[in-house]
Amino acid sequence: MNIYREIILDLYRNPLNFGSIANADVVLSETNQLCGDTLNLFFKFKNNKIDLIKFNGEGCAISIASASILTEMLKNKFKNELSTITSQNILDELGINPGPTRFRCATLGLEALKKII
Amino acid sequence: MFDIQKIRANFPILNRSVNNKQLIYFDNAATSQLPRVVIDTISNYYTTYNSNIHRGIHTLSSESTIQYELARQKVANFIHAKSADEIIFTRNATEGINLIAQSWLAPNIKPKDEIILTIMEHHSNIVPWVLLNKKYNKSSGVYLGDKIKINFLPLTTDRALDINKLDKLLTKHPKLVSLTHLSNVLGTINPIQEIIKKCHEASALVCVDASQSIAHLPINVQDLDCDFLVLSGHKMFGPSGIGAIYVKKRILEKMIPFLGGGEMVKDVSLDYIMFNELPYRFEAGTPNIAGAIGLGAAIDFLNSLDRTEIIKYENKLNKYLLKKSSAIDAVHIYSPLNPNLNAPIMAFNVGDIHSHDLASILDKEGIAIRSGHHCAKPLITTFKTSSVARASLTFYNTFDEIDKFILAIQKAKRLFRI
Numbered sequence: 001m002n003i004y005r006e007i008i009l010d011l012y013r014n015p016l017n018f019g020s021i022a023n024a025d026v027v028l029s030e031t032n033q034l035c036g037d038t039l040n041l042f043f044k045f046k047n048n049k050i051d052l053i054k055f056n057g058e059g060c061a062i063s064i065a066s067a068s069i070l071t072e073m074l075k076n077k078f079k080n081e082l083s084t085i086t087s088q089n090i091l092d093e094l095g096i097n098p099g100p101t102r103f104r105c106a107t108l109g110l111e112a113l114k115k116i117i
Numbered sequence: 118m119f120d121i122q123k124i125r126a127n128f129p130i131l132n133r134s135v136n137n138k139q140l141i142y143f144d145n146a147a148t149s150q151l152p153r154v155v156i157d158t159i160s161n162y163y164t165t166y167n168s169n170i171h172r173g174i175h176t177l178s179s180e181s182t183i184q185y186e187l188a189r190q191k192v193a194n195f196i197h198a199k200s201a202d203e204i205i206f207t208r209n210a211t212e213g214i215n216l217i218a219q220s221w222l223a224p225n226i227k228p229k230d231e232i233i234l235t236i237m238e239h240h241s242n243i244v245p246w247v248l249l250n251k252k253y254n255k256s257s258g259v260y261l262g263d264k265i266k267i268n269f270l271p272l273t274t275d276r277a278l279d280i281n282k283l284d285k286l287l288t289k290h291p292k293l294v295s296l297t298h299l300s301n302v303l304g305t306i307n308p309i310q311e312i313i314k315k316c317h318e319a320s321a322l323v324c325v326d327a328s329q330s331i332a333h334l335p336i337n338v339q340d341l342d343c344d345f346l347v348l349s350g351h352k353m354f355g356p357s358g359i360g361a362i363y364v365k366k367r368i369l370e371k372m373i374p375f376l377g378g379g380e381m382v383k384d385v386s387l388d389y390i391m392f393n394e395l396p397y398r399f400e401a402g403t404p405n406i407a408g409a410i411g412l413g414a415a416i417d418f419l420n421s422l423d424r425t426e427i428i429k430y431e432n433k434l435n436k437y438l439l440k441k442s443s444a445i446d447a448v449h450i451y452s453p454l455n456p457n458l459n460a461p462i463m464a465f466n467v468g469d470i471h472s473h474d475l476a477s478i479l480d481k482e483g484i485a486i487r488s489g490h491h492c493a494k495p496l497i498t499t500f501k502t503s504s505v506a507r508a509s510l511t512f513y514n515t516f517d518e519i520d521k522f523i524l525a526i527q528k529a530k531r532l533f534r535i
Contacts, residue, residue, distance in 0.1 A: 002481075003477065004474070004477075004478065004532055004533075009532070009533060009534070012533075034489060035471075035472070035473050035488065035489040035490070035503075035504050036489065036490050036494070036497075036503040036504050037471075037503065037504075038503070058503050059471065060471035060472075060473040060474045061470075061471060061474045061533075062473075062474070102473070102477060105473060
């Protein structure tokens with residue numbers, strides 16, 4: 001399977017929800033020690049629900065595309081729903097199986113998210 | 118005459134395919150491949166005389182002891198040490214540097230001491246020194262600060278060691294200068310002989326990390342006059358899990374043991390321990406016997422090659438690799454572009470393709486390269502990027518493989534619409 005599908009490359013060049021939130025309620029960061037990739041997730045909550053979500057960082061196409069998908073999936077989620085997203089959900093959305101060596105690239109955002117759950 | 122096909126025929130792994138393509142192995146700076154003779158030597162050890170060394174009376178033990186000690190002699194001869202007693206087997210170069218840090222530097226440390234490392238070091242030549250440098254409160258474990266000063270020699274704008282700055286750092290009379298002979302990221306060969314001379318004039322001892330250079334250049338520790346030298350078997354066509362260090366005898370005699378256990382003692386009673394002789398004092402526990410014997414076989418293999426021809430061939434490979442790669446738009450090369458002599462190791466990036474993505478795409482073409490920070494973060498940081506790709510070649514690689522590598526780079530560019 002080609003992991004460099006059109007969707008991955010599109011999201012790498014034009015990531016969704018890319019940026020930061022100056023007055024964020026929560027900021028989560030995660031790094032991939034293997035390659036030095038970094039990812040920051042910014043949350044703004046309203047009535048226990050995600051009102052605004054952004055991410056930024058540096059990483060490969062797989063990690064940037066995955067973070068785009070993750071932030072899309074998190075939009076409008078209640079705080080207690082944050083743990084419902086799995087790595088498989090993200091991979092299904094991207095339509096790839098990254099294999100063991102690239103799995104961590106695809107789940108860097110989820111690793112960051114674990115810190116709030 | 119340098120016959121590349123004859124050389125390649127020694128390496129069975131080069132025949133395998135990856136993703137239905139013939140393997141192109143450009144990750145030799147991480148681990149080099151083993152010639153058949155090394156694999157057979159290890160297999161023969163396990164098949165016919167597997168046994169523990171030194172104290173056994175029986176035939177098998179006698180045979181393995183002879184072969185293990187012969188391997189030590191081969192390492193000594195290969196780097197032109199005066200005596201095999203100056204060679205200690207370790208797991209790898211990393212363990213070798215840890216041994217030197219703990220057995221030589223730690224007991225000799227005095228406040229206000231300084232040591233010098235360089236920005237281009239592998240983490241294995243940074244962390245062991247930093248680890249022993251930390252001072253902690255014995256009861257609370259609170260970090261109290263550093264014991265000594267560790268200075269880092271910077272690079273010039275063309276990414277060579279800044280020798281002028283070394284002169285300045287040496288005026289503080291550091292205890293030790295520990296540096297790589299050949300950069301694992303850039304392929305740069307450092308003027309090690311000149312550096313060692315300067316350091317000795319300032320009464321500093323010198324530790325040479327020969328992990329990379331040992332696979333590319335002849336090394337003579339007596340000519341270099343280095344005080345310590347470390348190497349790893351798996352980067353010089355030997356097995357993994359075996360390495361060696363060289364220490365000048367007069368220094369080794371004063372070093373305290375690194376690890377305690379069997380083999381490193383002559384006598385043990387409940388109230389005293391008598392250490393074994395050199396070099397056994399530094400080899401606690403049953404060592405990697407098969408690994409040492411395999412390393413000896415790798416050295417025999419290297420000795421069977423014309424190393425002058427190898428250097429010439431690798432230099433041609435390097436020039437071809439740099440020429441072809443730099444001709445591609447969007448390829449950014451961090452290694453020196455016009456070196457007189459460099460190992461064929463090229464650090465590079467392609468446009469905004471992350472090095473991990475590039476490595477994945479090349480892997481689909483059967484090409485193995487490395488990506489990331491290459492355990493040399495202080496160096497990578499100077500490139501103002503978080504990760505780089507690295508193609509590291511050796512004498513069994515070919516010009517044809519470089520052509521295929523170039524085609525794969527162009528394919529990656531098309532995929533990423535660069």
